[in-house]
Amino acid sequence: MPRVTSADVASRAGVSRATVSYVLNNTPGQSISxxxxxxxxAAAALLGYAPSAAARTLRTGRSDVVLCLLPDWPIGNEVGNLLGNLSTELARAGLTFVVHPGSEADRPAAEIWKAITPAAVITFAGFSEDELGAMRAAGIAVVVALLGRPGADGCELQMPQQLIGKRQAHHLSGTGHSRLGYAAPDDDRLRIFAVPRLAGVRANTPAEPLVETVPLDPERAAEAVRRWYEAGVTGVCAYNDEVALAVLAGARRLGLRVPGDLAVIGVDDLPAARLAVPSLTTVTTDQHAIAAHLAVGVLAAMSGSPEPVPPGGDLIRVIVRESA
Structure with missing residues (x-):
């Protein structure tokens, strides 16, 4: 089928192409009834007319696409929430949000942004200096988000992963637990989050936490729980709620009481955390606030304005339930 053009809309509505352009682009200063x-x-809706992104770029001198390059991560609940909220925030500014998940078999990042020619690029893990230079030379604003390199150019939000671990350790310490364990994920792709979270726990407990890798399997999780229990661990900081639920399952296999024998705290506040028995104490992050900040950072980078001030640590809080 041939592409519907503004000429088709004009013919259907009985007006000029200029009038169609003025209406669809909300051009100010036009006296259109x-x-x-x-x-x-109505004619545009009936014909299914969609303006050409390429033509709009030529007309305005700027793309309206914001490209997000995800590393090779599992896209879990929190990352999904953040991306959804960020898409909404950018749409309010008239921008189109495109997410490209990464994998080892992907094309190089340079090929992706060159194919899309976005107005801005968001990355969660940072770019090399050569990549940054190439994008800036192409007129692309760069926003290094969440886990970008400290001190790198561009608007950055250093998501305080260590603060998440700190909140976990403080809660368990405050309820009388001095010997803590840390339940690490068995997916190496999550190390970028797990390592700083563990550092936050380490920095806020008097004794070195006993680290165990906990698979999402009740039998193998029970082996880790047994080692903690035999070592005198009474409270466990889990990498996230999924790992925490595995710890709960392992404790049940061993007949241990939670929180009587072993307190457990997770991260992310998954819906399943509220349904667990016992219900799971967890740490949550205000993803709406994070997304709003990143959207402001994108607009600032595109306009050359100063970076926005990152939100404070109050967007990370503990939700207390039965497990700790």
């Missing part, structure tokens, strides 16, 4: 405007919009 409400009836004509309604007729143009």
């Amino acid at each position: 409400a009836a004509t405007r309604s007729r143009v919009l």
Whole structure:
């Protein structure tokens, strides 16, 4: 089928192509009647007209696409929430959010952004200096988000992963637990989050936490729980809620009481955390606030404005339930 053009919309509405352009682009300073405007919009909807992104870029001198390059991560609940909220925030500014998940078999990042020619690129893990230079030379704003390199150029939000571990350790210490364990994930792709979270726990407990890798398997999780229990661990900081639920399952296999014999705290506040028995104490992050900050950072990078001030640590809090 041939592409519907603005000429088709103009013919259907009985107006000029210029009028169609003025209406669909909300061009200010034009005296177009409400009836004509309604007729143009109705014709565009009936024909399924979609403006050409390439033509809009040529007309305005700027793409409206923001490209997000995800590393090779599992896209879990929290990352999914953040991306959804960020898409909404950018849409309010008239920008289109495109997410490209990474994998070892992917094309190089340079090929991806060159193919899309976005207005801005968001990355969660940072770029090399050569990549940054190439994008800036192409007129692309770069926003290094969440886990970007400290001190790198561009608007950065150093998501305080260590603060998450700190919140976990403080909660368990405050409820009388001095010997802590840390339940690490068995997926190496999550090390970028797990390592700083463990560092936060280490920095906020008097004794070195006993680290165990906990698979999402009840039998193998029970082996880790047994080692903790035999070592005198009474409270466990889990990498996230999924790992925490595995710890709960392992404790049940051993007949241990939670929190009587072993307190457990997770991260992310998954819906399943509320349904667990016992219900799971966890740490949550205000992803709406994170997304709003990143959207402001994108707009600042695109306009050359100063970086926004990162939100404070109050967006990370403990939700107390039965497990700790």
